Structures are given as structure tokens and as C-alpha cells.
Amino acid sequence: MRRIRVPYLSASGGWLFFLLCVALVSPRAAGSPSVALAFGFDGQFVRYHYAPASVTVTGLDRPTAARLLIKQILDTRSTPPRVAVHEIFRGTVSNATYSATVPAYDAVLPVLVQLVHEDGTVLASTTQPARQSARGLPLVVIAGAPLHFDGSEAVVSPTSLPSDAWAYDGVASVWLTSPLTSRAAWMALGAWVSAGGSLVIFSGEDFYQWDCAAARHLLPLDDPVVLSSVDQPSFLSGIPRPGARVLLSARGQPLLVRTPYGAGQVSLVTLRVRDLAAAELARLNVHVPRARPLLAAQSLAETLLNETRVLRPPYGFVPAILGALLAGVVLAGRFARKHARLAGLAAVLGVFLLSVACSFYVNLATTVAYQYSTETTLRITTSFGFSTVSYCFFALTSSVVYVNHEKGAFPVQAGVPTSVDRVYAMESALDATTLALPGGTRPVLRAHGRAPAGLSLEVADSESVTTYCVRRLLGQTLSACLLVVDGFYYRVPRDALDVPVRLVDLTQVSASALDGRETLLYRLVADWIGEMPDAWLVALSEEESIASDLPGRAKVRLADVDLVTGGRS
Amino acid sequence: MNAAEVFLGNGGYGALLGFLATSGLALVLSMPWVGRVGDYFLFPWRPSPLPFFVVLGFLAPLYAAQRAATIHWLPRRQRLHLLSLPLQVAGALFLSAPLVLTSAILAPGNSRRPLLALAVVLVGSAAVSIEAFAAARACFRRGLATAPAAWSVALAHALLPMVALVSPTARFLAALSPLGAALAALRGPTALELGFTLVPALLATITAVLVLQAVREEIHAPRS
Numbered sequence: 001m002r003r004i005r006v007p008y009l010s011a012s013g014g015w016l017f018f019l020l021c022v023a024l025v026s027p028r029a030a031g032s033p034s035v036a037l038a039f040g041f042d043g044q045f046v047r048y049h050y051a052p053a054s055v056t057v058t059g060l061d062r063p064t065a066a067r068l069l070i071k072q073i074l075d076t077r078s079t080p081p082r083v084a085v086h087e088i089f090r091g092t093v094s095n096a097t098y099s100a101t102v103p104a105y106d107a108v109l110p111v112l113v114q115l116v117h118e119d120g121t122v123l124a125s126t127t128q129p130a131r132q133s134a135r136g137l138p139l140v141v142i143a144g145a146p147l148h149f150d151g152s153e154a155v156v157s158p159t160s161l162p163s164d165a166w167a168y169d170g171v172a173s174v175w176l177t178s179p180l181t182s183r184a185a186w187m188a189l190g191a192w193v194s195a196g197g198s199l200v201i202f203s204g205e206d207f208y209q210w211d212c213a214a215a216r217h218l219l220p221l222d223d224p225v226v227l228s229s230v231d232q233p234s235f236l237s238g239i240p241r242p243g244a245r246v247l248l249s250a251r252g253q254p255l256l257v258r259t260p261y262g263a264g265q266v267s268l269v270t271l272r273v274r275d276l277a278a279a280e281l282a283r284l285n286v287h288v289p290r291a292r293p294l295l296a297a298q299s300l301a302e303t304l305l306n307e308t309r310v311l312r313p314p315y316g317f318v319p320a321i322l323g324a325l326l327a328g329v330v331l332a333g334r335f336a337r338k339h340a341r342l343a344g345l346a347a348v349l350g351v352f353l354l355s356v357a358c359s360f361y362v363n364l365a366t367t368v369a370y371q372y373s374t375e376t377t378l379r380i381t382t383s384f385g386f387s388t389v390s391y392c393f394f395a396l397t398s399s400v401v402y403v404n405h406e407k408g409a410f411p412v413q414a415g416v417p418t419s420v421d422r423v424y425a426m427e428s429a430l431d432a433t434t435l436a437l438p439g440g441t442r443p444v445l446r447a448h449g450r451a452p453a454g455l456s457l458e459v460a461d462s463e464s465v466t467t468y469c470v471r472r473l474l475g476q477t478l479s480a481c482l483l484v485v486d487g488f489y490y491r492v493p494r495d496a497l498d499v500p501v502r503l504v505d506l507t508q509v510s511a512s513a514l515d516g517r518e519t520l521l522y523r524l525v526a527d528w529i530g531e532m533p534d535a536w537l538v539a540l541s542e543e544e545s546i547a548s549d550l551p552g553r554a555k556v557r558l559a560d561v562d563l564v565t566g567g568r569s
Numbered sequence: 570m571n572a573a574e575v576f577l578g579n580g581g582y583g584a585l586l587g588f589l590a591t592s593g594l595a596l597v598l599s600m601p602w603v604g605r606v607g608d609y610f611l612f613p614w615r616p617s618p619l620p621f622f623v624v625l626g627f628l629a630p631l632y633a634a635q636r637a638a639t640i641h642w643l644p645r646r647q648r649l650h651l652l653s654l655p656l657q658v659a660g661a662l663f664l665s666a667p668l669v670l671t672s673a674i675l676a677p678g679n680s681r682r683p684l685l686a687l688a689v690v691l692v693g694s695a696a697v698s699i700e701a702f703a704a705a706r707a708c709f710r711r712g713l714a715t716a717p718a719a720w721s722v723a724l725a726h727a728l729l730p731m732v733a734l735v736s737p738t739a740r741f742l743a744a745l746s747p748l749g750a751a752l753a754a755l756r757g758p759t760a761l762e763l764g765f766t767l768v769p770a771l772l773a774t775i776t777a778v779l780v781l782q783a784v785r786e787e788i789h790a791p792r793s
Contacts, residue, residue: 306607312616313674318600321667322593329589329664333582351664358670368616368674372606394606396615440615 033059033124037070037113040104041141042154043133046170048416051104052162055088055113056097057124063094066123071112072105074423082425086410090430101167103412105423107134136416138291141171144178144202145273149285158185165191165386166409166448172290173198177273179209186214190384191450193218194262196292196528200284203236204272217383218266220244220259233275236268242533247287250280256287260531262382262565265289294378294388296524297561298414298444301376301390303520304542304559305442311369311546311555317361324354369546371395371554378524379451381564387451390414390444397439406449407431414444457483457537459566460500467500468535468566476541476560480517482509483537487530491518492537524561535566575653576660579639585661588632589668595624596668599675618675622686622755625665626748627727629690633658633698634723638716640702640709644787651702651780655695662691676755686754689766693747696773697726703776726769741765 038054045051055068068089074082088100093115110127117123140149143158158176163184168174174189174197193199199218207226216224221238228234232251240246241259248256250271258267267288269276276284332347372394379387391411393401403411410428417423424443426435437443454476458469468483470492481492483506490506514522521538529536539562547554577585601616603609636657641647669687676682701722705715730749733742743749744758744765753762 306605308606310601310603310606310608312601315602318593318597318671321671322590322597325589325593325664325667326586329586333577333586336577347664351666354667355670358667361671361674368601394609396609396617440609440613442610 033057033064033115035068035113035115035124035126037111037126037128039111039128039130040133040154041139041171042156044135044139044152044154045104045107045130045133046135046138047104047106048413049104049138049170050101050164050166050412051170052099052164052167053088053102054097054099054160057093057115058095059124060093060095063092064123065091065118066093067116067118068093068098069112069114069116070100070102071114072107073109073112074105074425075420076109077420082423083427084425085427087429088408099162100408101162101164101410103410104130104134104170106420107131135170138170138172141168141174143174143176143180147175147177147273147281149282158182161185161188163188164408164448165189165195165384165450166388168192168197168291169293169412169448171197173200173288175200175202175288176210177202179206180215181210183212183214186212186218187384190214190218190261190382191380191386192291193264193266194380194382194384195386195388196263196294198265198267198289198291200267200269200288202269202271202273204270204275205234206272207236214384218261220257220266220268233271235270237270243531248280248283255280256284258287258289260528262380262386262563263292263294263525263528292528294524297376297378297388298390298392298446300378300520300524300559300561301374301392301444302442304376304557305372305374305392305394308372308374308555308557310372311553313361313368321354321358325351328354369553369555370397371399371401372557373401373554374557374559376559376561377451378561379453379563381453381456381562385450385452387449389447389449389451391446392442392444393435393437394442395437395439399437399439401435401437403433403435403445403447405431405433405447406451409447409449411435411445411447414446453562453564454541454560455537455539455562455564457535457564457566458500459535465502467502469500470497470537470539472497478539479542480515480521481537481539482514482518482521483535484525484529484532485535486533489514489522492539521561525563532565537562537564537566539564575649576657579636581636581657584632584635585664588628588661589664591628592621592625592665593668596621596672599672616675618672618683618755619752621668621672621675622683622690622751623748625669626686626690626693626746626751629658629662629694630697630723630727630747631720632661633694634701634719637698637701637723638705638719640705640715642709644784647706648781648784648788651699651777651784654698654702658694658698659691662687662694682755682757685758686751689744689750689754689758690747692766692770693726693750696769697723697747699773699777699780700726700769703780706780745769 036056039045040051053070067087070086070088072084074084084105086102089098107130110129112127113125114122115124140153142153142155143161146155158178158180165188180186189199205226220241222241224236224238226234227237235253244257244259246254246257254270256267256269258265269284328347328350374392376390377387391403405411407430411433424435426433454474456471456473460467483490483492485503489509490503491509492506511522517540521540525538541560543558545556547556599616599618599621603612637654641650669683673683701719704718704722708715708718727746727748730743730745733739741761744753744762745768750766
């Protein structure tokens with residue numbers, strides 16, 4: 001018995017030791033991690049728009065090299081199901097909350113979140129049903145003290161406001177009902193407003209709690225001060241900026257002041273939210289505009305793609321080859337009746353020479369492009385930088401498209417697809433996205449970022465003469481350049497770039513007198529730039545290249561549109 | 570009997586011109602004709618090498634059948650005719666080489682595949698010509714019309730294996746046809762497809778040996 005037990009015990013001990021080693025070495029030694037997802041504003045998001053997402057990781061024993069993935073299933077009919085994957089973090093993951101802004105799809109099926117170890121092991125995953133939270137129309141976000149108009153508002157804490165401007169993509173208006181102290185959130189809101197957003201700021205006695213340089217850029221008042229009195233609540237007062245309008249008054253003071261800022265609007269309520277009666281809040285709601293997305297940027301990308309010249313051999317090349325071949329055969333046939341050998345030799349030599357010529361042509365000048373894409377960057381330069389990139393693709397055959405973007409600025413399909421077949425599977429790493437593109441389709445994607453301005457507009461006043469200087473910061477060639485002052489459009493010729501010019505030196509143009517490129521720019525800004533009190537520069541630069549490193553040649557067209565407001569010196 | 574007579578006689582001239590003109594027309598139509606990308610949505614005709622090779626892969630066996638359909642009553646001429654058939658097919662496809670080379674610009678990144686497609690069409694069509702000759706000769710010996718047999722063999726050879734394309738597991742069988750082999754070559758053939766491309770050639774070689782043996786026996790047969 002003893003002889004049997006000893007090896008049995010030592011074998012058991014060996015196994016236990018082995019299992020202990022495995023447990024220590026394996027990634028699961030990181031404990032029993034779990035992940036939780038918070039998606040959208042107060043759980044609400046708009047389909048085919050961006051939504052803020054926060055993933056909270058808990059239960060990790062130690063920081064682990066891993067990735068955080070958010071997966072949304074687009075279509076279960078296909079095999080395997082088409083999925084949109086977004087990697088929101090890659091690196092050393094610890095017990096913390098990771099925030100990102102990701103495109104939200106139809107969310108018929110639950111959203112899947114995975115914590116994936118660098119070796120591919122899924123450490124933790126969870127699903128969150130999002131169907132009930134998905135909305136079709138933009139939503140109102142109340143940041144701070146809750147306000148309810150129709151019960152559909154998303155109420156969030158000001159501290160949880162995202163710092164990516166594009167996170168507010170599906171938002172109709174943001175109401176700051178409590179002090180916002182995060183500079184990053186102010187910068188994001190400022191950029192969003194520049195691009196068409198609508199921001200409502202409650203001030204009154206709370207003003208000094210959130211007063212900062214970024215906030216002052218957005219205010220419709222210069223030199224704001226809080227005025228107090230015994231018989232009524234403190235209110236914010238100041239000198240209205242050019243373009244600012246008082247829309248509502250109460251107690252003999254302006255209550256709601258609105259100013260355009262970039263393509264958007266800022267509405268200032270001069271009181272705190274708690275100082276307002278329900279009836280006054282209802283009146284405010286009527287006067288707050290909805291966000292105005294710059295849809296023209298997407299149509300610009302489509303327009304540029306449609307007008308892109310197709311890369312192909314000259315029209316007459318193939319008919320000429322065919323004609324030469326048939327002519328050679330006919331001639332050879334005629335001569336064959338008399339001089340068979342000579343005709344045969346001539347035919348063989350002719351075909352040989354023709355083949356050599358075709359080989360040279362094919363090898364040296366293969367000019368058929370199978371993929372076309374445009375990348376239109378619209379940069380709005382106010383005190384807050386914001387850029388939106390619209391990608392438009394067309395491929396003759398099914399292909400894979402790679403989109404490089406700013407870190408975390410994942411592209412989203414523009415517009416609501418007409419059917420689920422028009423939703424394209426994509427896999428996004430932090431700074432690049434791979435898109436499976438079916439042949440013959442023309443999807444438009446958009447992404448956002450903080451690309452620096454390519455132009456600056458300097459406005460100088462001296463001795464009652466105002467001069468404007470358009471400076472090219474990247475030395476680019478402009479294909480169209482318009483200066484907009486007080487709603488009037490002036491054409492800026494090439495020789496007027498980088499030098500100060502007066503308005504009288506420039507040609508004023510009406511909408512009907514604009515050329516093709518200028519009309520494209522006009523469509524981008526016509527609906528909002530006329531309201532602006534400042535001078536604006538609208539310029540387009542274009543570039544075209546052929547990417548031959550792909551299996552099928554791709555023609556890539558880049559267009560940069562700069563919208564720059566003038567800074568006075 | 571000179572080379573011109575072999576290649577162009579018995580309707581060969583018209584068949585050759587028709588073959589080249591139709592293939593060339595298919596290539597002309599395969600080219601991208603639109604000027605702007607937006608026009609692709611107005612005229613949904615996509616440039617692709619497929620139409621050209623479909624026409625080439627279909628017409629080459631028919632050309633081969635046309636060349637094989639006429640059987641001379643003298644056994645010696647039959648032997649010469651049989652031996653010249655692969656050369657005639659090769660000659661016609663050699664004449665189409667400029668078109669095939671030009672079609673390479675429609676096969677992005679795989680400019681060698683059209684040449685491979687041309688090679689498999691050549692092998693398949695040469696095999697068709699021998700099989701069609703054997704069928705036509707058999708009819709000739711029975712006093713029947715030769716052309717229907719030759720054309721039937723060619724059409725069967727060109728089209729019947731294409732039925733296999735409907736089955737995802739039996740697709741490789743389509744390579745038995747010159748047309749299917751050409752499509753497989755353009756797509757990037759598997760080893761199995763390449764193997765099946767050679768099967769008709771093997772069968773044709775055996776047929777040719779048997780026919781040549783029979784012809785020789787006829788030549789040396791005592792006259793009664």
C-alpha cells in the first residue's frame with residue numbers, strides 16, 4: 001500500500017503545483033475583471049450619430065496590457081454577421097473608467113463590450129441592450145439642475161459632459177443649468193457651437209463659478225458683471241456684442257440674449273435656473289434654436305467625387321488596336337492568295353509588333369483606376385478649432401478601404417442608411433479604420449477632429465481704413481477664396497494673398513456671379529454667414545493623387561475648406 | 570496544300586475575322602467609357618476583363634469546331650488536317666494576343682492572369698478541335714453530315730461543364746471548359762482547377778493517337 005500511495009501523492013502534488021503555476025502565469029490571474037458600459041447622454045443616443053461611451057473596468061488585480069472594444073452588430077442575416085468594432089483603448093488597463101466617442105448604429109441587438117488581453121483572450125465582456133435608448137431625432141441635453149419640457153430631455157451632470165466636440169453630434173441643444181468648470185468640456189462645446197451647435201448658458205449669481213476665458217469667447221456680452229439688488233435675483237449684465245439680440249426680458253432686464261457664433265448660436269440666460277418661474281422657462285424653450293449640422297460639407301464631398309475624372313485609357317486606344325489587327329488580317333488574307341509565305345510572315349510580324357506595343361502600354365501606362373475617393377476637410381477656425389472630414393468612396397469592385405483619422409475620432413456613416421444593406425461593416429483601431437466596401441456603392445463617411453487651420457485672416461484698422469490680409473500658413477494653392485464682410489462676398493485673387501488689401505481693391509460678387517468653385521463654397525456658408533458681424537474668409541484648396549500601392553489603382557482627391565473668422569489687430 | 574490554305578481555307582478566313590472582331594468588340598465594350606465618376610451611376614456598365622474573356626473562351630472552341638468540321642476524303646489529308654488543328658487554334662489565339670495584353674489593364678494588380686487565361690483557352694480549344702475532328706470523322710465514315718457533330722462536341726465541351734458553377738463544391742469542374750478555365754484563371758485558379766484544365770488536353774491527346782492510328786491503318790489498308 002505504501003508503495004502505491006507515495007507516487008500517488010507526489011503526482012497529485014505535482015499537478016497542484018502545475019495548476020498553481022498556470023493560474024499565476026495566465027492572464028486570468030488578473031482576477032475576475034468585469035466591465036460596465038454607459039452609452040449616450042443619460043442613456044439616450046441618436047442612431048447613426050456619435051454617442052459618448054464610458055466603460056468602467058473593475059476587479060483587475062493588477063494593470064494588464066489589453067484592449068477595450070465596443071462591438072455593435074449591424075446585420076445578422078449575413079454569415080458571419082456584419083459588425084462595427086471600435087477600439088476605444090489600447091495599452092495598460094487598470095480599474096478605471098475609459099471614455100470615448102463612438103458612432104451609434106441601429107442597436108437592435110445589445111451592444112457588446114469586451115476587455116481583450118493582448119494575447120487575444122477575452123478577460124471580461126458584457127452586453128447592454130440599447131434598443132429602447134436609441135432615438136431618431138436629436139435630443140436636448142440638460143447639464144446640471146434638471147429641466148423638463150416634454151420629458152424626452154437627457155439630464156446629465158456637467159462633470160460628465162464629453163470633451164470631444166463631435167460627441168454632441170446628435171444633440172439639438174445643450175442647456176448648462178449648473179456651473180461647468182471643465183475647460184475641456186467648454187472647449188468641446190465651443191467647437192461644437194462653431195460647427196452649428198446650440199448652447200444655452202444660465203448665469204445669474206452662478207456666473208463667477210464657471211467664468212473662464214473659453215466661456216467668455218462664447219458669451220454674447222462684453223465685460224459681463226453680476227448685478228445684485230435687494231428685491232430681485234442677481235442677474236448678469238454687460239455690453240451686447242455685435243450681432244447679439246435680446247429676445248426676452250423680465251423684470252425690466254434682458255433675460256435671454258442670443259448671438260451667432262460660427263455656424264451655431266449661443267443663448268445666454270441672465271439668471272440662474274432656480275430664479276426662473278416655470279412659465280419663463282417655457283418661454284425660453286420657444287426661443288432656443290436647434291443645432292444646425294453642416295450637411296453641406298458632406299454634399300461637397302459627394303459633388304467632388306462625382307465630378308472626379310475617371311482614370312482610363314484614351315477612348316480610341318482599343319478600337320485602334322482592333323482596327324489595326326483586323327486590317328492586318330485582311331491584308332494578309334489578300335496577299336496570301338499570291339505570296340503565301342510573305343503574307344504569313346508579314347502577319348506574324350505585325351501581330352508581334354502590335355503585341356509588343358500593347359505590352360509596353362500596359363506595363364508603362366496602366367491607367368484604369370478601380371477606386372475613387374474624396375476627402376474633404378472643413379476647418380472652422382474661431383477661438384475653438386473644429387474640423388470635420390467627409391470621406392466619399394466609390395469602388396468598381398468590392399474592396400477594403402483604409403481611413404486614417406485622429407486618435408479616437410472614428411468615422412461614422414453620414415446620413416441614415418435607407419436599408420440595413422447600406423450599413424457597412426467597419427473595424428476601427430484608435431487611429432485607423434478599415435471599411436469593407438461593396439463594389440458600385442458610394443458611401444459617405446464623416447469624422448471630426450481638431451486639425452489646425454491652414455489659413456489666417458488678419459484684420460487691421462488704421463486711420464479709418466480697414467485692411468484684410470489672407471495668410472497661407474501651409475503655402476497651399478487656393479482654387480477659390482472668398483472674403484465675407486457684413487454679408488457681402490468679395491473675390492480674393494491670387495495676387496491679393498499674403499498681403500494686406502482693402503475691400504475697395506477686391507471685386508464684390510453676387511451669388512449669381514460666382515464661378516463653379518466659389519459656388520461650392522457659397523453653398524457651405526450661405527445659410528449662416530450672413531448673420532455674422534465679423535469678417536470671414538472661406539477658401540478651398542484641392543489636391544489630387546493616384547495611390548498605386550493598392551491592388552487596384554485608387555484616385556484620391558483631397559479638398560480643404562477653411563472657414564476663418566478675422567482677428568483684429 | 571500551303572499554310573494559307575490550311576489556315577484560311579474552308580471558311581477559315583471568315584471565321585478568323587469573326588472571331589477577332591467579336592472578341593475585340595467585347596474588349597472595346599469592357600473598357601471604361603465614362604468621363605466622370607458620377608457617370609458610373611447614370612450608366613451602370615462597369616469596366617471588367619470578364620466580358621472579353623467570356624467571349625474569347627466561348628468563341629475559341631467554336632472557331633476550333635469550325636476548323637475541325639471539314640473532313641477531307643483522303644486519309645493523308647485527314648492526318649495533316651488533324652495535326653494542323655492545334656496550330657490553327659494557336660494561330661488564331663496568337664492573333665488575339667494584342668487584345669489579351671490590352672485587357673490586362675482591366676485586371677488590376679494581376680496583369681499576368683489574362684496571359685494565363687489565354688493559355689488555358691488555347692489548351693482547351695486545341696483539345697476541342699481534336700475531339701470535334703474525331704466526332705466529325707466518325708460521322709464522315711458513316712456518311713453523315715460532319716458539321717453538326719463537330720459543333721455539338723464544341724458546344725458541349727464549352728458549355729456543359731459550366732453547369733458546375735451553380736454548385737459551390739463542384740465549381741472546379743467548370744475548368745473542364747475553356748470558358749470556365751479562363752474565368753478561373755482570371756479569378757486566380759486553384760491547383761485542382763489547373764489540374765482539371767489539363768484533363769481535356771490529356772483526353773484529346775489519347776483521341777489524337779487513336780485517330781492517327783486509324784488513319785494510318787486506312788492509308789496502309791489494301792485497296793479492294
